[in-house]
């Protein structure tokens with residue numbers, strides 16, 4: 001940011017270079033105290049009463065204060081609202097009309113007014129679920145067509161449909177996974193006292209897929225189990241929040257098929273040579289570099305690295321055999337959920 005600017009200074013009445021400064025300031029927004037960065041100008045020609053703000057600075061200060069209130073209350077910030085709108089190549093009036101709102105609603109949210117909870121929820125929904133926006137578009141396209149040309153309407157419709165084609169299967173797959181985990185909350189030892197987070201899980205699987213060549217589904221699931229149980233042993237919570245069941249091939253997380261279909265993961269069914277030389281089919285896991293994933297914390301990486309040190313070079317069969325020897329596996333029956341209480345006994 002520029003630290004000085006030349007303008008007509010209202011303090012000394014001259015056109016000169018004034019300093020642009022920032023400081024922490026407190027504001028009251030909707031009866032709540034928020035701390036934000038305030039910008040102001042300083043006239044160096046005067047010694048006292050030498051601070052002032054322009055109308056433009058006043059607006060941006062207010063916007064910053066309101067955004068702090070939004071962050072504190074888990075509401076989308078003005079920039080996040082703008083980013084969602086831009087993703088669909090819509091202008092402010094178009095998005096307002098498609099959502100069935102007053103034409104200047106989005107403009108107000110991006111520049112001054114704080115959105116209410118229900119509108120916030122709708123904006124978050126269209127961010128992840130393009131199908132919902134397509135539904136809104138179909139309901140409100142008559143209203144939209146009174147304000148924009150037919151060509152533009154068609155263009156908007158096609159853009160939303162492109163987004164549906166690219167993202168809706170990922171979205172539905174995530175919803176399926178989340179539905180399977182809806183009963184596993186932070187107070188439940190079966191998920192290791194952690195609520196599953198899709199973004200976190202993607203980060204973890206990506207990290208593993210980047211480090212392990214020839215990563216197939218069975219191997220990945222065993223690696224995840226060891227990572228989760230080792231993490232629980234150290235920190236008394238699981239790494240991913242996954243819940244594992246006792247299956248013939250070892251521990252398998254609930255929703256394992258959905259895990260291999262997450263947005264930032266690519267998988268391909270391929271033939272490969274098994275340890276005994278026979279050719280079998282397997283689901284090969286890669287990273288999908290098109291999408292950014294959540295970076296991992298240092299202690300998370302350390303635990304994963306420790307597991308990878310053990311399994312790299314081991315065949316899938318050896319890993320499965322190793323797991324079969326774990327107390328967690330021996331003391332549970334087929335299809336039973338393997339409690340994280342067994343984490344203290346794992347051989348790592």
Ligand SMILES: [Zn+2]
Nearest residue numbers: 009012043045
């Ligand atoms: Zn001045």
